[in-house]
Amino acid sequence: MPLPLAHGLMGATVIALCHRQQDGNRNWCAYALGFLLAVAPDFDCAFRWIPFAPFAGRGWHHDFTHSLGFALLCGWLVAVLLHESREHTRQMLVYAAAMATHPLLDLLFTSSSGVELLWPFRHDRLRLGVEPPVAYVWHHHSLLGKAFDLAQIALVELALYGSLFLLAWWLGQVMRRNVVESRLA
Ligand SMILES: [Zn+2]
Numbered sequence: 001m002p003l004p005l006a007h008g009l010m011g012a013t014v015i016a017l018c019h020r021q022q023d024g025n026r027n028w029c030a031y032a033l034g035f036l037l038a039v040a041p042d043f044d045c046a047f048r049w050i051p052f053a054p055f056a057g058r059g060w061h062h063d064f065t066h067s068l069g070f071a072l073l074c075g076w077l078v079a080v081l082l083h084e085s086r087e088h089t090r091q092m093l094v095y096a097a098a099m100a101t102h103p104l105l106d107l108l109f110t111s112s113s114g115v116e117l118l119w120p121f122r123h124d125r126l127r128l129g130v131e132p133p134v135a136y137v138w139h140h141h142s143l144l145g146k147a148f149d150l151a152q153i154a155l156v157e158l159a160l161y162g163s164l165f166l167l168a169w170w171l172g173q174v175m176r177r178n179v180v181e182s183r184l185a
Contacts, residue, residue, distance in 0.1 A: 001110050001136060004039045005154050009161035010101035011038025016169040018094045020087075020176065034098035037074060041065040041102045066106055067119035071099035108132075133160060 015034035019027060047060035064070055075096025079088050106115045109132040114125030134156050138149050 001112070002105050002132070002134070003150075003154060003157055004042060006134070006157040006161045007038045007042070007102045007105060008035035009038075009157075009165045010105060011035050011098040013161075013165045013168040014038075014094065014098040014101060016165060016172045018097065019172065020090075033078065034095065037071075037078070037095055037099040038102050040074070040099065041070070041106075062106065062110070062112055062115045062125065064116055064119040066103040066115035067117055068100050068103065069119050069121070071103065072096045074099050 011034040012031045015030050019030050042061075042065075044060045044063055044065040047055045047063075048058070050056060072092075075092045075094070075098075078095045079092035082091060084091060103115050103117050107117055107126055108128050108130045110127050111129075112125075112127070114127030116123060117126045118124075134153060136153060138146055140146055140149055
């Protein structure tokens with residue numbers, strides 16, 4: 001199952017393809033936000049520690065936070081908090097898409113029973129069972145050995161998903177440049 005690094009890079013990749021502003025500090029904020037949103041669904045692992053209903057007493061991993069509906073809700077919330085009314089709908093869709101990469105990636109590669117992708121309309125778990133491009137296997141049993149395995153997996157993810165991000169970033173730059181040039185022509 002992909003690590004937070006892969007998820008975050010996929011979120012940033014969506015921003016790289018869809019964000020309109022030219023490079024600058026605010027653009028990097030958008031990348032960071034896209035990264036964070038794409039990591040966020042896995043915070044559901046912490047829900048079981050909330051000591052009151054309806055959270056206590058059961059595992060929440062791959063539940064409603066791994067759905068397209070929740071991604072849309074969070075995209076809307078981010079667009080409202082950013083207060084840019086002119087770009088509201090577009091921003092909502094871009095940030096929702098960044099977050100939606102998480103459940104979609106899990107849908108493809110998870111080895112669990114699946115994700116609740118269509119919440120709130122359907123509550124069954126979906127999975128496609130595709131073989132992931134990165135081998136998520138532990139070769140060692142000691143804590144240090146597992147840390148080494150984790151670092152290795154993270155490096156492979158960085159190479160793979162980082163390349164995808166750089167490609168999207170370059171494509172995004174080319175598309176933006178073409179738009180600017182066509183406006184000036
Ligand atoms: Zn997940």
